[in-house]
Amino acid sequence: MRRKNNEEIKKMEKIIEGVKPPELTDGEIESYKNDFKMLLQEEFAKITLQKERRHASRLKLAYGISIFVVLLSILSFVCIKPYFIKLATARALESKLGYKVSLKDITTKDGVGIVIYNLEEITVNVINENIETNKPILYEPSNEEKEKAIEIVRNSNEAKNFVANEGEAPQNISKNDVMSVKGLLFPNSGKKLVEVCLAYTPISYRHSLLPSNPHSQAPLMTAKFLVDIEKGEIQP
């Protein structure tokens, strides 16, 4: 079958080979060619101009793309660099001080990572892994800052469900008197926190008050809340 097919293909080849293809006469070819050369006189300049324009626009496009790529690289570097600083800071804090810090709590400034931890400002130089700890400076917050901080505290869940000691039931101290408002300024990061102290009475004292002694007074305690005004939240 295959052999028969091959023979038939060979026969097909022979049939086509036996066909004489048509040829144009030399006169026709010359005439067509001359017509084309006449056309070429007009078209050559046009096409050359088109090519030059195309080349120029390609060049512009190439420049545009290069500039775009450079800008994109710079932009991505600017965005990526702080992330790497944060990562290096978190690692340095964990390995040297044993602190576990979330990346979102770390800020970067002039190539160093800064984190506020236990009311201290820890600055990590990621190049030499040098760690510096600073205490905050007390400052007098403005009236606007005070009002905002108190409002944040009063609206917070921490004040509404305040637990003084472990195992105690939560109490709402959000409407209690404000005892003091202090400002804390962290020198390296320039971050400000406002400390708001609210008065409260421990639940255990309320229950143990004897009705037989109406003049006995419950001790007045203060609950401290550190407010980050920029974020609008209480610092954990």
Add this chain to the structure above:
Amino acid sequence: MDEKELVKKATKDREAFGEIVDIYYKEVLGYIYKRTFDKELSKDLTQETFLRALKYLDTYKGQSPFIFWLLRIATNAINVYYRKEINENRFIKKYEGTHSENTSILHTGDVNYRVIHEYIKTLSTIEQTVITLVFFEQKSLKDVALIINYSENSTRKVYYRALRNLKKKLENDGYKF
């Protein structure tokens, strides 16, 4: 001046491009004529081929002979023309009824170019190209591969597929092998 130098010069020099036309016009026209079997159409498509070649002359890298590059452009011009014809539905009308005419000629054993051309036209464009270049332009399969920018192996496959398809079409019209 060798071919590469002439081509380089022709990108900016009309005289040099005229020289290219002098050298290659006949072969390109001949190839297109064998594909289309229509003098006016061949003239138009040859003009289009050379104008397109002028437009993209600076993309010719000299990896294959310049005539192969021109024949590739010519092949594209023909294929684009036929595609347009098919889209405009003129192609079918133009070649309607040619098979019954061919059959009677085949029975007499008189297979001339007009008949075989009508059958070749029913093949795919790539098969038409390969058959025309091999049989009527006497190009080797290696050269055809360079012209159509296929590997030699793929070109061989197209060649045998084209012959099988052609044989089938002839048999369908009653030709006895």
